[in-house]
Amino acid sequence: MDKEALIASLKTIVKPYIQDENAFxxxxxxxxxxxxxxxxxxxxxxxxLDVEDMYDIEIDNDAMEKMLTVKAAMKxxxxxxxxxx
Amino acid sequence: MIGNDIVDLKQxxxxxxxxxxxxxxxxxTQTEQEYISVAKNKLATLxxxxxxKESAYKINVQQTGKRFxxxxxxxxxxxxxxxxxxxxxxxxxxxxxxxxxAYIYTEASIxxxxxxxxxxxxxxxxxYQTQHISCYxxxxxxxxxxxxxxxxxxxxxxxxxxxxxxxxxxxxxxLSLSITHHGSYGAYIIVNLDSINN
Numbered sequence: 001m002d003k004e005a006l007i008a009s010l011k012t013i014v015k016p017y018i019q020d021e022n023a024f025x026x027x028x029x030x031x032x033x034x035x036x037x038x039x040x041x042x043x044x045x046x047x048x049l050d051v052e053d054m055y056d057i058e059i060d061n062d063a064m065e066k067m068l069t070v071k072a073a074m075k076x077x078x079x080x081x082x083x084x085x
Numbered sequence: 086m087i088g089n090d091i092v093d094l095k096q097x098x099x100x101x102x103x104x105x106x107x108x109x110x111x112x113x114t115q116t117e118q119e120y121i122s123v124a125k126n127k128l129a130t131l132x133x134x135x136x137x138k139e140s141a142y143k144i145n146v147q148q149t150g151k152r153f154x155x156x157x158x159x160x161x162x163x164x165x166x167x168x169x170x171x172x173x174x175x176x177x178x179x180x181x182x183x184x185x186x187a188y189i190y191t192e193a194s195i196x197x198x199x200x201x202x203x204x205x206x207x208x209x210x211x212x213y214q215t216q217h218i219s220c221y222x223x224x225x226x227x228x229x230x231x232x233x234x235x236x237x238x239x240x241x242x243x244x245x246x247x248x249x250x251x252x253x254x255x256x257x258x259x260l261s262l263s264i265t266h267h268g269s270y271g272a273y274i275i276v277n278l279d280s281i282n283n
């Protein structure tokens with residue numbers, strides 16, 4: 001999936017959970033969900049469930065373990081999408 | 086090393102839908118799911134388990150230098166209504182939780198009976214940034230009084246694992262601590278300052 005489109009769709013997913021408006025406005029590949037966006041870690045579970053729903057993929061615990069940044073999330077989504085093809 | 090975590094139950098109810106499909110199974114082990122299902126107060130039990138995991142993780146990340154997000158890997162056991170244990174791979178952490186109708190507060194340590202002191206307090210529930218600042222100021226004020234240091238020269242900086250450290254005139258104070266806030270509640274835990282002062 002196209003990088004820009006992926007970032008844009010991730011942005012809509014994380015929006016309800018962010019607690020730092022500035023970091024959200026500057027969201028990029030290197031943005032950290034917890035350190036930058038100040039997302040409550042319980043809500044990180046919601047983000048993972050939202051990603052699963054939106055892309056119709058399953059994120060197992062091993063993949064989830066790395067999902068701390070936008071870059072990691074993008075990599076996981078692309079890997080899972082490719083596996084399905 | 087110490088860790089702590091607070092869950093404001095009202096805030097948690099507003100932020101998280103724990104009955105959402107996949108939520109419980111992504112976070113909790115089979116044993117933990119059983120604790121929740123047999124509990125009289127399911128929500129309090131669920132958030133107690135969560136705060137145990139969070140507080141233990143805060144120590145684990147300092148020991149291993151590795152951040153990760155996999156709540157199921159942090160495996161909880163209850164000893165009684167307040168005490169418990171969290172196992173992360175080969176590491177063991179002991180927890181004590183204060184469970185009441187407003188919040189759940191858990192402190193974790195590597196050893197039993199570590200000489201530490203926790204302080205919980207009410208904060209204004211507005212933005213993350215103001216909650217964060219109120220907690221930092223409370224802690225600085227306590228350190229300033231206990232160690233007779235000027236508060237304006239005390240700073241708190243997070244290291245790359247998000248672990249807060251205290252400095253006086255930019256020199257590390259090497260005091261083990263942990264800070265947490267959620268909704269209307271904040272708390273910090275720090276090594277007993279009286280034992281350092283004298």
